[in-house]
Amino acid sequence: MPELKIVKNATCTFCGCVCDDIELHAEGERIVETKRACSLGESWFKNHTAERLYPDALIDGQPATVAAAVEAAADYLYRAHMPLVYGLSNVTCEAQREAVFLAELIGGVIDSHTSL
Amino acid sequence: MGGKVTCTLGEVKNRADFIIYWGGNPAECHPRHFTKYTLTQKGKFVPNGRKGRTMVLVDIRETPSGKAADLFLQVRPGKDFEMVTALRALVKGQPVDRERVAETGLTVEQLQDLVNQMKAAKFGVLFFGMGLSMTRGKHMNSAAVLALAAELNAFTKFVAMPMRGHGNVTGADVVLRYTTGYPFGINLCRGYPRFNPGEFSTVDLLVRGDNDAALILGADPGATMPQPAIEHLARIPTIVLDPKVTHTSRLAKVHITTAATGVSAPGTVYRMDEVPLPLRPALKSPYPTDEEVMRRIREEVLKKPAWLPATNGRAAIA
Numbered sequence: 225m226p227e228l229k230i231v232k233n234a235t236c237t238f239c240g241c242v243c244d245d246i247e248l249h250a251e252g253e254r255i256v257e258t259k260r261a262c263s264l265g266e267s268w269f270k271n272h273t274a275e276r277l278y279p280d281a282l283i284d285g286q287p288a289t290v291a292a293a294v295e296a297a298a299d300y301l302y303r304a305h306m307p308l309v310y311g312l313s314n315v316t317c318e319a320q321r322e323a324v325f326l327a328e329l330i331g332g333v334i335d336s337h338t339s340l
Numbered sequence: 341m342g343g344k345v346t347c348t349l350g351e352v353k354n355r356a357d358f359i360i361y362w363g364g365n366p367a368e369c370h371p372r373h374f375t376k377y378t379l380t381q382k383g384k385f386v387p388n389g390r391k392g393r394t395m396v397l398v399d400i401r402e403t404p405s406g407k408a409a410d411l412f413l414q415v416r417p418g419k420d421f422e423m424v425t426a427l428r429a430l431v432k433g434q435p436v437d438r439e440r441v442a443e444t445g446l447t448v449e450q451l452q453d454l455v456n457q458m459k460a461a462k463f464g465v466l467f468f469g470m471g472l473s474m475t476r477g478k479h480m481n482s483a484a485v486l487a488l489a490a491e492l493n494a495f496t497k498f499v500a501m502p503m504r505g506h507g508n509v510t511g512a513d514v515v516l517r518y519t520t521g522y523p524f525g526i527n528l529c530r531g532y533p534r535f536n537p538g539e540f541s542t543v544d545l546l547v548r549g550d551n552d553a554a555l556i557l558g559a560d561p562g563a564t565m566p567q568p569a570i571e572h573l574a575r576i577p578t579i580v581l582d583p584k585v586t587h588t589s590r591l592a593k594v595h596i597t598t599a600a601t602g603v604s605a606p607g608t609v610y611r612m613d614e615v616p617l618p619l620r621p622a623l624k625s626p627y628p629t630d631e632e633v634m635r636r637i638r639e640e641v642l643k644k645p646a647w648l649p650a651t652n653g654r655a656a657i658a
Contacts, residue, residue: 229622231622232620233620233634234602234619234620234621234622235602235617235618235619235620236602236646237507237508237601237602237609237619238507238595239370239504239505239506239507240370240503240504240505240506240509240510240611240612241370241372241373241376241377241611241612242507242508242609242611242612242617243372243376244608245376248620249622250622251622252397253623254623255603255622255623256545258632259535262360262371262372263371264371265372268520269603272604272623273412273582273601273623274603274604274623274624274625274626275600275626276627277584278584278585278597279597280545280596280597280627281594281595281597282585282589282592282594282595283592283593283594283608285590287474288474289643290596290628290633290636291509291642293594293595294596294633294636294637294640295640296579296593297555297579297594297596297637297640298592298637298641298644299644300553300577300579300594301553301555301579301637301641302560302595302641302644302647303553304523304551304552304576305529305551305552306529306550306551307551307552307553307554307555308542308545308546308551308553308554308555309554309555309557310473310510310542310554310555310556310557310559310561311397311556311557311559311561312508312509312512312515312516312557312558312559312561313493313506313507313508313512313558314506314507314508314558314601314627315508315558315601315607315630315631316363316508316601316605316606316607316608316609316619316630316631317508317514317515317607317608317609317616318512318607318608318631319557319558319607319629319630319631319634320508320511320512320515320516321515321519322631322634322635322638323555323634324515324516324519324520325381325638326465326555326634326637326638326641327479328528329498329641329642329647330527330641330647331528331529331530331531331647332527332528332529333525333527333528333529333540333542333545333551334516334520334526335524335525335526335527335540335541335542335545336509336512336513336516336530337505337506337509337512337526337559338509338512338513338523339524339525339541339542340474340542340543340564340565
């Protein structure tokens with residue numbers, strides 16, 4: 225039986241409410257209890273586990289290392305005349321700042337879900 | 341007119357006695373909005389909680405949120421802009437055409453009654469959702485309700501706030517604003533930011549086939565975008581960062597699995613009222629975070645010779 229880890233005042237990032245009063249109970253690789261979370265938040269927390277369900281990276285659909293994938297990504301973006309950096313919704317502000325930095329370096333367009 | 345008259349959700353909880361939801365269904369999409377921030381909580385200046393507040397729902401059909409409302413106003417689909425414009429006229433005491441108001445599916449009396457209630461409020465707030473901002477009129481609808489809220493401040497305190505969907509989409513607006521000066525759809529290909537929704541917004545770019553590579557993070561356009569945009573993503577080298585292998589990953593050249601934000605990746609996210617909150621992840625992921633992968637891609641690009649924009653032979657800015 226893995227040890228039960230309790231995180232108080234955890235923050236849910238499913239919707240724009242960003243409720244920060246959730247109590248999470250984690251056992252090993254999954255969250256088993258989400259106190260005060262709504263039904264959407266509960267399924268969000270319980271559907272994301274820490275299991276290794278997917279390959280680290282895929283290049284042309286084939287499993288690859290993160291290092292090789294990072295190199296391939298950098299090559300494609302560097303060679304492009306008008307690359308697009310899009311999404312930014314389900315990532316942290318720290319990742320968003322990195323995305324702006326990268327978009328500037330590659331001379332691209334940066335856009336989020338807001339434009340949809 | 342520019343600028344948004346708004347407030348935090350804490351102020352709504354403690355002060356708002358008149359709440360309008362327009363084109364949104366919080367009961368199903370933001371289940372804790374009523375109970376945590378707006379309706380049922382007892383606030384400092386709203387000591388009676390739900391009894392001290394009035395809630396109005398404006399939508400094209402009665403959704404489950406209607407059960408929580410004191411008044412439901414059914415607007416005809418695509419007539420939101422006309423309804424807001426009529427309200428703005430009534431707020432200023434200007435005459436309105438009965439027949440043209442009737443096109444919105446509501447009567448002048450219903451709108452006048454709403455205006456009277458808005459003016460009588462001590463602290464009014466208008467939440468607007470994608471039913472307003474993503475239907476006919478789009479950003480002009482958002483601009484109109486923001487103007488309505490601003491103009492009501494000649495009579496009472498009134499604010500407006502968009503109901504944001506996806507977790508940190510508010511953070512994307514904030515981060516892009518403080519780094520580039522614009523909230524979304526920013527073109528940096530001349531070495532400086534340019535903003536023009538419709539020209540530099542993703543769906544338009546992809547449907548026109550303007551991009552020759554794409555990096556997608558924290559989104560799955562392969563499941564949500566119009567088919568021509570998806571087809572273009574499949575034509576060009578697309579790179580996806582996501583905790584799961586998504587629809588977009590399947591048509592991408594490169595997919596990198598990352599830790600799930602908030603579940604196993606730490607950091608900061610913005611609530612819809614632009615209050616930043618720290619994440620407290622409960623799990624430890626075997627995958628790197630989006631932040632780390634983005635940093636590694638950036639460092640890899642930095643190893644290459646500097647990119648300079650071709651500005652008709654003049655000196656580059658980058």
